[in-house]
Amino acid sequence: MKNTTYLPAVAGLALCATGAIAETPVLQVMTYDSFTSEWGPGPAIEAAFEAECACDLQFVGAGDGAALLARLQLEGPRTDADIVLGLDTNLTAAARETGLFAPHGVTAALDLPVAWDDAEFLPFDWGYFAFVGNAGADAPTSLRALAESDTKIVIQDPRSSTPGLGLLMWVKTAYGDEAASLWSDLADNIVTVTPGWSEAYGMFLEGEADAVLSYTTSPAYHLIAEEDDSKVAWAFDEGHYMQVEVAGKVAGTDQPELADQFMAFMVSDAFQSVIPTTNWMYPAVIPAAGLPEGFETLMTPETSLLLSPEEAAAIRDAALDEWRTALSQ
Template identity: 70%
Template sequence: MKYLTFAAATLAATAAMAETPELTVYTYDSFVSDWGPGPAIEKAFEETCACDLKLVGLGDGAALLARLKLEGVRSDADVVMGLDTSLIAAAKETGLFAETAVSADYALPIEWTDPVFAAYDWGYFAFVHNKDLVAPTNFKSLGESDLKIVIQDPRSSTPGLGLLMWVKAAYGDEAPAIWDALADNVVTVTKGWSEAYGLFLEGEADMVLSYTTSPAYHLIAEEDDSKAAVEFEEGHYMQIEVVGKLAGTDQPELADKFLNFMVSDAAQSILPTTNWMYPAVTPAAGLPAGFETLTTPAKALLIPAADVPAIRDEALAEWLKALSQ
């Protein structure tokens, strides 16, 4: 009798597990870290979906697209979260993404009507430093200085690619000269944002490529106001992070539900103090105290997504040439 009871319970548990749908979401490492938004997002979504949300961290943002291209239609992912405006065109060219219907009252600096990707947060790239440093206020003066900076590889990291677009948007044909001057300032190039920021915090560099919102983490989470983002006279390049559904998913309705969840108040209220970015939709409670102290660039730069692929190839060649000398 005990055996039969145990066997029945085991069969019931197995059946319940089989009936629980699983949604696999590829994203970047910092999103799924203990201090990132992943754990809270997973808990909040699973409370609404009667499903198992599986968040898979795969390097930094640009590495996601490379992984997806490698796996193709055989990918285990249902959703990809962490691409940005610099990668949207290349992502669509793969033919791996499907259109989706997402309804959101966006509070972005630009109008967002993309039928494939939903925007879930945004920010401005910036160089972060300790406040006791007299930081240069443009790329030319940074290149003329002896300050040490840490940046990310544009082939694997969205901030790294964003920096290429930033310099190109600000200087156009002068970009190669800017990179020639900056090459001596770069102490290392990391695969992703986490490694670069960690080196900066360890004192390996004077400045690190990050976001204007990064000092909010130190201020709110650590009660440390020693960090600042310098405002550059050329303006700052904008990043809008997006989430999209794969055409090959076997959970299309659940994937749509997740995309809509990511623009809901439940998710948007989590992001500012976990992903340390601006939410794409203003939370009902507003932004957390401390965000009002952040640097607000006077000028925003953004290359249209459709124009990025051609500009990227040229900018990457200029970057590689300067840093290899």
């Protein structure tokens, strides 16, 4: 008798447990690969958000930053993503044109060096592009000086990488009609063009180039995580192009409340405190504890360059043609 009543009870408990697992809501965030890596922000942010949401937060890597837009344009309304995280202001105009994003509805006091009033795209970090090299090396002082030197560099493809696209905007903004000429002179400095940032930075660390296109904040990683002060960002006279990274809520999400919760969480201390020492960028909202020790040593550009999303979209194709032509010669 004991067995005949006990076994159905166990079976019932198992069915209840299975049902509970099946009912756990899933929020899918499409982002760039380095964000989801074990050393990136993804794991810590996933744990912190899941502690609040009673949900399953899933990060889905889609290559580098610019590849996010290409994938989204390909998938269209069929996308499974609820949030797209990792676009920047050079891509938001094109992203907006897809009609796939909804207003984020978040109001927050952002610590950005520029005013922000975009209803669809919410910043989560920012920084300045820079070439990072070894301390003590003979560093060029401008993009022009770099092109006239024998310095070997690794850069990223602007069609798949937001740093690569940022360099395109940097050159075009600083040199205007002379951008094509600068690219022609810079072409023989370029060891290779990689699909994304991780591959390029790895090549630099392995000694395959003198410098790599990265960020003014990149030396903070070596200083804080490795106690190594041998990497420096080069300051350039024409200024440095700024990147503001953003996330957007997909209008067709089947988890609208969870998506709203994540967007609000993105500017919370729990999210923002993770950014400086995992994504190695400036947080969009300074955490309560402030910036980590070591960030005060970073190079700060004297001149900041940034196009509006609409301006960046307007010159992107022409700038890409100049780049492609110069590197194919």
